[in-house]
Each structure stands twice: as C-alpha cells, then as structure tokens.
Amino acid sequence: MGSNAVEDLIEASSGVHYSGFHMEQPRTPEIEQPTTSIDDSFHKQPFIIGVAGGAASGKTTVCDLIMEQLRDQRVVLVNQDSFYHTLTLEELTKVHEYNFDHPDAFDTEQLLRVVEKLKHGQAVDIPKYDFKSYKNDVFPLRRVNPSDVIILEGILIFHDPRVRDLMNMKIFVDTDADVRLARRIRRDTAEKGRDIATVLDQYSKFVKPAFDDFILPTKKYADIIIPRGGDNHVAIDLIVQHLRTKLGQHDLCKIYPNLYVIQSTFQIRGMHTLIRDAQTTKHDFVFYADRLIRLVVEHGLGHLPFTEKQVITPTGSVYSGVDFCKRLCGVSVIRSGESMENALRACCKGIKIGKILIHREGDNGQQLIYEKLPLDIPERHVLLLDPILGTGNSAVQAISLLLKKGVPESNILFLNLISAPQGVHVVCKRFPRIKIVTSEIEIGLNDDFRVIPGMGEFGDRYFGTDDD
Ligand SMILES: Nc1ncnc2c1ncn2[C@@H]1O[C@H](COP(=O)(O)OP(=O)(O)O)[C@@H](O)[C@H]1O
Ligand SMILES: Nc1ccn([C@@H]2O[C@H](COP(=O)(O)O)[C@@H](O)[C@H]2O)c(=O)n1
Numbered sequence: 273m274g275s276n277a278v279e280d281l282i283e284a285s286s287g288v289h290y291s292g293f294h295m296e297q298p299r300t301p302e303i304e305q306p307t308t309s310i311d312d313s314f315h316k317q318p319f320i321i322g323v324a325g326g327a328a329s330g331k332t333t334v335c336d337l338i339m340e341q342l343r344d345q346r347v348v349l350v351n352q353d354s355f356y357h358t359l360t361l362e363e364l365t366k367v368h369e370y371n372f373d374h375p376d377a378f379d380t381e382q383l384l385r386v387v388e389k390l391k392h393g394q395a396v397d398i399p400k401y402d403f404k405s406y407k408n409d410v411f412p413l414r415r416v417n418p419s420d421v422i423i424l425e426g427i428l429i430f431h432d433p434r435v436r437d438l439m440n441m442k443i444f445v446d447t448d449a450d451v452r453l454a455r456r457i458r459r460d461t462a463e464k465g466r467d468i469a470t471v472l473d474q475y476s477k478f479v480k481p482a483f484d485d486f487i488l489p490t491k492k493y494a495d496i497i498i499p500r501g502g503d504n505h506v507a508i509d510l511i512v513q514h515l516r517t518k519l520g521q522h523d524l525c526k527i528y529p530n531l532y533v534i535q536s537t538f539q540i541r542g543m544h545t546l547i548r549d550a551q552t553t554k555h556d557f558v559f560y561a562d563r564l565i566r567l568v569v570e571h572g573l574g575h576l577p578f579t580e581k582q583v584i585t586p587t588g589s590v591y592s593g594v595d596f597c598k599r600l601c602g603v604s605v606i607r608s609g610e611s612m613e614n615a616l617r618a619c620c621k622g623i624k625i626g627k628i629l630i631h632r633e634g635d636n637g638q639q640l641i642y643e644k645l646p647l648d649i650p651e652r653h654v655l656l657l658d659p660i661l662g663t664g665n666s667a668v669q670a671i672s673l674l675l676k677k678g679v680p681e682s683n684i685l686f687l688n689l690i691s692a693p694q695g696v697h698v699v700c701k702r703f704p705r706i707k708i709v710t711s712e713i714e715i716g717l718n719d720d721f722r723v724i725p726g727m728g729e730f731g732d733r734y735f736g737t738d739d740d
C-alpha cells in the first residue's frame with residue numbers, strides 16, 4: 273500500500289485524527305520524534321443509530337441482534353417509548369380516544385435533551401414507560417451511561433428533523449402490515465393485558481392511519497431499509513461490520529497486517545477496567561495485569577512458526593499435531609517489561625530472557641543504558657516485552673538494538689498490553705516485518721506524550737513504587 277493510500281485510510285478513520293504521517297524529520301537516525309498529541313478533548317463522540325418502522329415491525333428485535341453482535345462494545349438502547357407523555361386524569365378516562373401513534377404523544381424536547389447529554393459524554397436517567405397504567409413514573413428511572421454506540425428506537429424517531437440530525441445512521445425496519453398487525457395482537461393481548469377487540473379498534477382508528485401519515489413518510493430518510501426485520505441476518509451482519517469500521521477498530525489492523533489486537537471479551541474489558549482505574553489497589557492491579565499479560569503472551573506465542581508433528585495417543589491412534597518453535601528468547605525492556613517475564617516463563621519452560629534498559633531523556637530523546645542479551649540471539653525468535661507502546665520511541669530503540677545484534681526483523685514479536693496509534697504508526701512504518709500483539713488500542717497521547725486513557729506509570733503501579 274502506498275503511503276498516500278495509508279494516509280487516506282487514517283484520515284478517513286472516524287474519531288481521533290492521527291497525525292503520525294505528518295512528522296518532522298527525526299533528530300537522529302535512531303530516534304523517532306513523538307507524534308502530535310490528540311486535541312484537547314478526550315471524549316470521542318458516540319455513533320448514533322436511529323431505528324424506525326411501524327409498531328411491531330421488529331425494531332426492538334433488530335436492535336437486540338445488533339447489540340448482541342456488538343457485546344464487546346459499549347452500546348445503549350434508548351427507546352422512544354420512554355418519552356411518552358403521562359396521560360392526564362381526563363385523558364385517562366377516555367384512553368381509547370388517545371392517539372399513541374401521533375408525534376404529539378411523545379415529549380420530543382426531553383428526548384432531545386437526553387440524546388444531547390449522551391452525545392457529550394454525560395450519563396442520563398430516563399423514564400421507563402408503563403403501557404398498562406399509561407404513566408412514565410411508575411418504575412424507577414433507568415441510568416444510561418455514555419457509550420460508544422447509542423441506538424434510538426421508535427415508531428416516530430425520524431419524525432423530528434432535530435432528532436434525525438443527531439443520527440449517524442438511520443435504519444427503517446420494513447415489515448408487511450398484516451405481519452405487524454398479527455404480532456401486535458399477540459403482543460398486546462399477552463403483554464399489555466388488552467383484548468382483541470380493543471387492539472383492533474385502536475389499530476383501525478389510530479395505528480394504521482398514523483403509519484400512513486407519519487411513519488411511512490419517514491422511510492425516505494433511512495440509509496438502510498431492512499425487509500423482514502430480525503430475520504434478515506445478512507442486513508444485520510452488514511450493519512455491524514459497518515459499525516465496527518466506523519468505530520475505528522479495524523483501521524489500524526487494516527493498515528498494518530502485522531498488528532494483532534486480541535479479540536475483546538467482557539472478561540478482557542473487565543480486566544482493563546480494573547487496571548485502568550486509578551483507585552485500584554496495587555494487589556488487584558498486579559493480579560489483573562498478570563491475567564492480561566498471560567493472555568497477550570499466549571496469543572503472541574500463537575504467531576510463532578511451528579513444525580508438524582504426529583504422535584500416537586493411548587488408544588493407539590495417530591494424532592497429527594504441531595511442535596512448538598524451540599529457538600526462542602524473551603527480551604524485557606526494564607522496568608515495566610519485567611512484569612511480563614513470569615507469564616513468558618510460565619508458558620515457555622526454561623526460556624532465556626535478555627534485558628534492555630532505555631533511559632528517557634526529557635520527552636523526546638531515548639538513550640540505551642544497558643543491555644544483556646543471549647549471544648545466539650540472531651538464531652532465535654525474540655519476544656520483546658513492554659506493557660505500553662506510547663510514542664514508539666523506546667520500542668524503536670529496543671528493536672534497533674535487536675537488529676544491530678543480527679536478529680532478523682521478521683523474528684521479532686513485540687508484546688504489549690496497550691498501544692497508542694501513534695506508537696503503532698512509528699514502529700510499523702519503520703519495521704514493517706515485526707509483529708505487534710496487543711490487547712487494546714488506545715485513543716492517543718496527551719500533551720505530555722502519555723498514553724490516554726492509559727493506566728498511569730505501569731512500572732510504578734506494578735512494582736508498588738507509586739506511593740510517594
Ligand atoms: N422475525 C420475527 N419472527 C417472529 N416474531 C417476531 C419477529 N420479530 C419480532 N417478532 C415478535 O414480534 C413482536 C414485535 O417485535 P418487536 O421487535 O418488539 O417490534 P417493535 O419494536 O418494532 O415494536 C415481539 O413479540 C417479537 O417477539
Ligand atoms: N400506552 C400505550 C403507548 C403506546 N402504545 C402503542 O405502542 C406502539 C409503539 O411501540 P412499538 O414497540 O411497537 O414501537 C404504538 O403503535 C402505540 O400505539 C400503546 O398501545 N399504548
């Protein structure tokens with residue numbers, strides 16, 4: 273890929289503006305300059321999806337399927353139902369004459385306030401509507417935390433242009449009227465305790481006319497129209513793929529095929545939450561950092577070459593397997609990298625581990641102070657250990673030393689817990705054949721070239737020297 277194409281891809285990626293390709297000339301041939309930090313605000317705006325369609329068309333089902341596939345992400349669903357006006361006593365006495373399918377039935381001003389807050393990273397408390405009492409204050413409020421993806425769902429969610437304008441993607445669930453009516457009868461009798469005559473009466477008086485007058489006309493605003501709702505797995509897969517691209521998750525991996533980010537799970541997110549929390553005790557920090565390190569090391573080992581091997585099992589059968597790569601060594605970047613040694617030793621019995629000490633001079637310069645490496649290191653695959661890839665300066669120093677010692681670039685596997693995009697650009701551009709295995713990609717660097725959100729000084733927190 274040409275550098276222009278790479279640059280275009282980065283520019284096109286959503287959220288943070290990466291400036292790694294606009295660096296000034298390095299001061300020395302060995303040392304890259306830190307890249308520009310990201311702008312003042314660390315808050316990344318959420319991706320807002322609107323999901324509209326007739327009542328019982330399958331909107332909630334589609335949203336649930338999208339959320340299920342994005343379960344490793346922070347996704348919240350805000351339902352337009354939550355913003356139904358509570359009926360007055362007079363309206364309650366004539367409830368069968370109330371049109372719940374008219375735009376005026378909703379408190380759109382409150383919905384707008386809520387979405388604006390979420391968009392700006394603030395938590396909100398939203399009502400939960402009670403379809404039986406027609407009130408929105410029966411149940412406790414629901415706390416909705418700011419998230420990476422916000423889904424706004426409702427029959428008339430595209431009606432108000434101000435709400436529409438907040439959306440990054442608009443989906444219309446298009447299901448035949450007879451299917452919607454059949455589902456509605458089943459749902460309203462089973463869940464809302466209504467009888468069939470009332471449901472049919474409401475349908476012909478309000479639901480159908482409102483669909484024709486207010487809901488169907490908003491279909492033209494949709495970016496995607498999903499026929500068959502939740503049954504349309506192809507459409508849902510495509511939407512999820514697009515979302516992942518928009519969330520910027522694949523961009524770096526697409527640009528650099530040698531960058532591997534381990535598959536996120538709630539366990540991994542939970543461990544990250546703990547080690548990033550400034551309030552976490554040293555004991556917990558070490559425990560969860562160790563668990564994550566072990567995962568990164570195990571994943572990294574999976575990228576080493578192997579040879580095929582057959583063994584005979586106790587049943588006398590042949591098992592065709594593989595044999596581990598034998599010519600290995602670790603190299604830890606003192607001091608934080610030493611936290612990864614135990615995990616490597618636990619996975620690779622008797623592995624040799626070399627050390628490199630790099631001194632950070634101010635924020636830019638790096639000086640190699642000490643190195644002790646196995647003599648036969650050029651014949652080995654090297655697992656370079658450092659939990660944080662920030663500016664990339666230390667990594668460049670360490671990798672340059674390994675190359676000077678004769679290690680082929682493609683034999684180096686850099687293992688870390690978190691990587692800033694700036695560091696990834698610096699390392700991968702300069703050493704396109706090394707592999708990087710990490711557990712999360714960060715937002716970027718702050719003005720002091722510290723990784724954000726980051727986890728603070730890893731070495732101090734891990735080795736307990738942060739109690740000044
Ligand atoms: N593809 C489907 N096949 C069968 N039943 C469905 C399907 N999609 C939704 N339903 C059912 O129809 C009813 C309405 O679906 P829901 O997703 O709640 O629609 P909406 O949110 O548009 O009102 C629910 O009872 C749901 O279980
Ligand atoms: N008290 C109410 C409030 C609303 N409805 C009906 O709900 C439909 C919208 O909900 P969906 O989950 O289907 O989007 C709408 O058609 C209203 O008529 C109601 O019956 N009672």
Ligand SMILES: [Mg+2]
Pocket residue numbers: 331332425
């Ligand atoms: Mg719904």
